[in-house]
Amino acid sequence: MWGGRTGALLRVWGLWPAGVLGRRPLSCNAASLAGSNSPQCWNCGGPGGPMRGDGFFCPQCRALQPPDPTRDYFSLMDCNRAFRVDTAKLQTRYQDLQRLVHPDFFSQRSQTEKDFSEKHSTLVNDAYKTLLAPLSRGLYLLKLHGVEIPEGTDYEMDRQFLMEIMEINEKLAEAQSEAAVKEIESVVRAKQNELTDNVSRAFEQDDMEKAKEMLTKMRYFSNVEENIKLKKIPLQ
Numbered sequence: 432m433w434g435g436r437t438g439a440l441l442r443v444w445g446l447w448p449a450g451v452l453g454r455r456p457l458s459c460n461a462a463s464l465a466g467s468n469s470p471q472c473w474n475c476g477g478p479g480g481p482m483r484g485d486g487f488f489c490p491q492c493r494a495l496q497p498p499d500p501t502r503d504y505f506s507l508m509d510c511n512r513a514f515r516v517d518t519a520k521l522q523t524r525y526q527d528l529q530r531l532v533h534p535d536f537f538s539q540r541s542q543t544e545k546d547f548s549e550k551h552s553t554l555v556n557d558a559y560k561t562l563l564a565p566l567s568r569g570l571y572l573l574k575l576h577g578v579e580i581p582e583g584t585d586y587e588m589d590r591q592f593l594m595e596i597m598e599i600n601e602k603l604a605e606a607q608s609e610a611a612v613k614e615i616e617s618v619v620r621a622k623q624n625e626l627t628d629n630v631s632r633a634f635e636q637d638d639m640e641k642a643k644e645m646l647t648k649m650r651y652f653s654n655v656e657e658n659i660k661l662k663k664i665p666l667q
């Protein structure tokens with residue numbers, strides 16, 4: 432019960448809990464605009480553009496096409512470009528895409544298609560991982576709005592907040608029992624939930640400064656969460 436859950440979640444499809452495997456509507460949201468400006472088919476020279484259908488395979492020769500570099504993660508995963516996503520639909524989309532592009536299905540195909548399938552599969556994994564967790568999703572969305580938070584800066588954090596983080600880390604360092612660690616963990620989780628709500632509201636109000644501030648706080652708490660994981664290892 433200690434740790435390891437996230438890694439398992441992200442392993443190749445096939446390990447999904449039974450409930451997620453049922454067929455559901457394909458998309459998170461509206462119809463996909465996949466490949467709307469992609470070039471001609473590399474294999475047969477067939478038409479690109481809106482004729483491309485799902486954007487992954489040539490409608491004429493069915494050859495796998497290269498990833499569209501102009502496509503962002505939200506578009507790839509068929510989600511509105513917004514902070515709120517339906518994670519169940521995100522998972523379904525992830526599985527459906529891996530069923531299309533996973534390298535296992537290309538072992539009998541040309542080297543070009545094998546290479547494209549590797550690229551697609553990696554991209555789909557990255558997109559899924561990024562959009563699944565609120566912190567990485569928020570940072571990605573902020574980046575699409577042209578705002579980045581550089582690593583390792585104490586971006587205008589007030590003293591009171593930094594003290595709060597320091598105190599939690601101290602408590603964690605002093606914790607002697609599983610119960611004590613769990614208590615700290617639940618405090619941090621409650622904070623993360625509150626911050627997730629605040630980030631959500633900030634994006635809905637197009638307040639990028641607020642979103643940036645709340646995401647910076649989330650990143651601090653996420654570092655605390657990493658410390659909690661490390662602390663758990665010897666307690667196992």
Ligand SMILES: *[C@@H]1O[C@H](CO)[C@@H](O)[C@H](O)[C@H]1NC(C)=O
Pocket residue numbers: 625626629648
């Ligand atoms: C979340 O937003 C509420 C309302 O604006 C605010 O009172 C609260 O301090 C915020 N939470 C954090 C952790 O910054």
Ligand SMILES: [Zn+2]
Pocket residue numbers: 472473474475476477489490491492493494
């Ligand atoms: Zn073709």
